Amino acid sequence: MPSPSERPKIDFVLGGARSGKSRLAQTRAEASGLIPVLVATATAGDAEMAERIARHRAERDARWLTVEEPIDLAGALRREARPDRILVVDCLTLWLTNRMFAADHVPPEDVDAAGRALAASLPELAGPVVLVSNEVGLGIVPDNALARRFRDHQGRLNQTVAAVADRVTFVAAGLPLVLKGRFPEEM
Numbered sequence: 001m002p003s004p005s006e007r008p009k010i011d012f013v014l015g016g017a018r019s020g021k022s023r024l025a026q027t028r029a030e031a032s033g034l035i036p037v038l039v040a041t042a043t044a045g046d047a048e049m050a051e052r053i054a055r056h057r058a059e060r061d062a063r064w065l066t067v068e069e070p071i072d073l074a075g076a077l078r079r080e081a082r083p084d085r086i087l088v089v090d091c092l093t094l095w096l097t098n099r100m101f102a103a104d105h106v107p108p109e110d111v112d113a114a115g116r117a118l119a120a121s122l123p124e125l126a127g128p129v130v131l132v133s134n135e136v137g138l139g140i141v142p143d144n145a146l147a148r149r150f151r152d153h154q155g156r157l158n159q160t161v162a163a164v165a166d167r168v169t170f171v172a173a174g175l176p177l178v179l180k181g182r183f184p185e186e187m
Contacts, residue, residue, distance in 0.1 A: 004115045007032060008166035009181050011130040014158060015171035016138065024089050024169065024176055025130045026060065031036045032128070034086040039076055041095040068100040074121040081125035092133035094144075096157055100150060115157040119164050133158055135170065 013029060015021040038060065044050035057066070065085075069076035071121040073095050080087055089095075096181045099114050123153060137155045142148045167181030 014133045019143035020174035021171040087129040119160040
């Protein structure tokens with residue numbers, strides 16, 4: 001179990017779909033010796049998503065607390081962060097989607113401003129946080145305006161969070177590659 005000085009306060013894990021990033025975040029939280037709290041951003045908009053949420057819930061044992069917050073992520077993190085807890089945000093990609101659809105009638109800058117405000121709040125948290133996000137910019141250029149807008153917002157959000165993170169890990173095929181930070185690996 002890493003000591004508090006060996007544990008990053010802001011740990012950012014990103015990768016593609018089904019890359020192993022959520023599993024890595026969960027493993028890190030469980031290895032921390034702190035109370036793990038999942039801050040879930042998903043909403044069950046259909047039966048398939050409800051099944052995914054149930055499956056993810058079943059993968060966590062009784063140590064885990066769960067907080068659901070699809071929109072006010074910074075507020076939820078401030079409320080839940082404590083020195084004896086480690087928060088896992090899974091995931092920023094769904095949070096961004098929720099913000100974009102909630103803010104469909106506002107200028108795109110407001111979505112980016114929400115990402116900047118979230119990143120600015122992270123260093124002020126009372127305990128450590130592991131944030132999970134998808135890297136969506138490695139594929140082809142999307143063929144519609146909404147998907148291109150989403151890709152661009154996600155890229156800016158990932159850059160903003162990575163800038164304040166103590167450790168940034170990219171996961172591909174279940175293999176973690178630390179891009180930033182010098183903390184012991186728990187996997």
